[in-house]
Amino acid sequence: MVHNRNKLISLLIGNLANAVIHKILEQAVQEENLRQHYDKEKLTSLTLAIKYREEINPVNAPLPEADVSMIAAQTSKKVDAELKKRIARGYDSLNLGLVEPAVNQMLKGLVIKGDD
Amino acid sequence: MELIARVSTGSRMDQIYIAKQRDGFPIGSYVLIKPLETVAKENIKLFPHNIAQVEPVKLYIIKSLAQSIKSRHEGEVIVFGSFLNPGFRFNDVDVILLSSTEGAYGTIGKKLEEETGLKIHLTMLSEPSLLKGIATDPLFALLMNNHIATKRMMFDAKRDLNFKLLDLHLQKSKMFIENFEMMAGSEKLKMVRNLAAIEYFMKGKKFPKQGTDALIDHTFSKGTALRLRDNTLLKEEIKKRYRQVFDSAQKEILKGISDGAQQK
Numbered sequence: 001m002v003h004n005r006n007k008l009i010s011l012l013i014g015n016l017a018n019a020v021i022h023k024i025l026e027q028a029v030q031e032e033n034l035r036q037h038y039d040k041e042k043l044t045s046l047t048l049a050i051k052y053r054e055e056i057n058p059v060n061a062p063l064p065e066a067d068v069s070m071i072a073a074q075t076s077k078k079v080d081a082e083l084k085k086r087i088a089r090g091y092d093s094l095n096l097g098l099v100e101p102a103v104n105q106m107l108k109g110l111v112i113k114g115d116d
Numbered sequence: 117m118e119l120i121a122r123v124s125t126g127s128r129m130d131q132i133y134i135a136k137q138r139d140g141f142p143i144g145s146y147v148l149i150k151p152l153e154t155v156a157k158e159n160i161k162l163f164p165h166n167i168a169q170v171e172p173v174k175l176y177i178i179k180s181l182a183q184s185i186k187s188r189h190e191g192e193v194i195v196f197g198s199f200l201n202p203g204f205r206f207n208d209v210d211v212i213l214l215s216s217t218e219g220a221y222g223t224i225g226k227k228l229e230e231e232t233g234l235k236i237h238l239t240m241l242s243e244p245s246l247l248k249g250i251a252t253d254p255l256f257a258l259l260m261n262n263h264i265a266t267k268r269m270m271f272d273a274k275r276d277l278n279f280k281l282l283d284l285h286l287q288k289s290k291m292f293i294e295n296f297e298m299m300a301g302s303e304k305l306k307m308v309r310n311l312a313a314i315e316y317f318m319k320g321k322k323f324p325k326q327g328t329d330a331l332i333d334h335t336f337s338k339g340t341a342l343r344l345r346d347n348t349l350l351k352e353e354i355k356k357r358y359r360q361v362f363d364s365a366q367k368e369i370l371k372g373i374s375d376g377a378q379q380k
Contacts, residue, residue: 021287026284
């Protein structure tokens, strides 16, 4: 199925946000999460984020600054919203300070953002 | 009467030496010579759990794997996952070695791959970790529900609803609808399986004996699992029910987290 660029970016943001949320939740329950021992596969959201990224030009170079800022902001917003929903329900041990570094790391890893 | 001896080189013929002082094997008697590994393999008994039928060639592979692993490490071997499904649509063989040390055992896994030509995913777990996994991880509990092991396994682990863990696992199935068109059938199947396992687990329901496909079909509709695997299911056919199951699971998990927080 062919998507336009905006739709691809929207799907990319959704999957990036989910991958970051998963990473932060994982850190909150690390000791109890035995799946890390036997789960061999990368999170599907991350795999899909990579697939979407490969459909957005330029593929092998960082995206334009305007796109990078928009993707970073919207991803962080989604992650914050999900984590705050949980914090409001009494979920302790969630560190909101991890959001921005995690988002940055993802953006660099997917060559959305260049090195600083 | 059995003797273990080594084959040694001779000038015109190779030979096997046995002690003159021995019980049995009088001079002139005929004997059968067999490699020691074959004997060890034949002594490995397999205990299937909720496995109605498995192809003989797969049993042979499992026995070979078990013998190979047990010759290197102490512990019981459990084979589970898609390898045990009817047919040959599997990517690798999932194996657990019940041992006092834990982790992925890359070296032995590589050796097994060389011996069998199959991709082996070997994990070492202690028995307490295995039981804890079954008690807290819906997907793990589902996978252990159908296995073949070298010892009869009594998985008597009472379910422990750790809502933070369940929340983490549910996240894996969150983006199903949005990414439907982009995903391969196997990816869709995994997300749906994960969700169905969480739903059953939280409601205290027993997993179907017939395995993952039956679980998915019971949760959604008959034939869903096969059509997901073949990637022939349309989004519209599953979207509404998926959203229903997901939202209900998420609501219950958040309530569980909230109740847990209030109790502290």
